[in-house]
Amino acid sequence: MISQWIGAITKPRETFMNEKINASIGKGAVNFFIAGLISAIVGLIISMTSANAGIAAAFGVINLIISPIWNVIVGIITVGILFLFAKLLGGKGSYGSMFYLISLAIVPITVIVALLSGLVAILPILGILVMLGFLILIVYAIYIEVLAISISQEIGMGKALLALLLPAIIAFIIVVILVLVLGAAFITMFGSASSTTGMVGLI
Numbered sequence: 001m002i003s004q005w006i007g008a009i010t011k012p013r014e015t016f017m018n019e020k021i022n023a024s025i026g027k028g029a030v031n032f033f034i035a036g037l038i039s040a041i042v043g044l045i046i047s048m049t050s051a052n053a054g055i056a057a058a059f060g061v062i063n064l065i066i067s068p069i070w071n072v073i074v075g076i077i078t079v080g081i082l083f084l085f086a087k088l089l090g091g092k093g094s095y096g097s098m099f100y101l102i103s104l105a106i107v108p109i110t111v112i113v114a115l116l117s118g119l120v121a122i123l124p125i126l127g128i129l130v131m132l133g134f135l136i137l138i139v140y141a142i143y144i145e146v147l148a149i150s151i152s153q154e155i156g157m158g159k160a161l162l163a164l165l166l167p168a169i170i171a172f173i174i175v176v177i178l179v180l181v182l183g184a185a186f187i188t189m190f191g192s193a194s195s196t197t198g199m200v201g202l203i
Helices: 002-010 012-022 025-047 053-088 095-122 124-153 157-202
Strands: none
Touching (some): 012 095, 025 053
16 A cells, blocks of 8 residues: 555556546555544644643543545545546546545655644744755645546546646635625615615704
């Protein structure tokens, strides 16, 4: 399992091609669970260095139970959305294949994030370098995810990238529309209240 995690980072295309036949939702769920557990453990360790270590540690212990399960649930839903868009763009693979291949990179990426977070917590002076590391990691993680979608669904990298970006674009548009609608409603309500108050003052 460890060799597959390392391979997903160091030689993702070869690893995904080889592991595609071994894909299963169960294996993918285990990877997401382990990633959530690693994240929770690192969070607990970092919280122990805070001023309110006792309270932070208590929440950290609770997070050890919640985070792995939550990570699996979020993974299932997120990959499900990406799978739907990949299918709309001509994807031919299974959900289990896509879920598993994406999950292979989750654990090593989580470990790298944990190391970077721990580094900046111990040596805050390295903050700028760590931020640069995070940016590089985000770009590479996107590449790996697009590659996993492409190989699992047998579509080109362009369509795979589109399958990854479309949900985010649609979600952004929905948020903007909601903000505009709520803002307009608030302005209308505030304007009506001001008018009413002004009329009462005149009376």
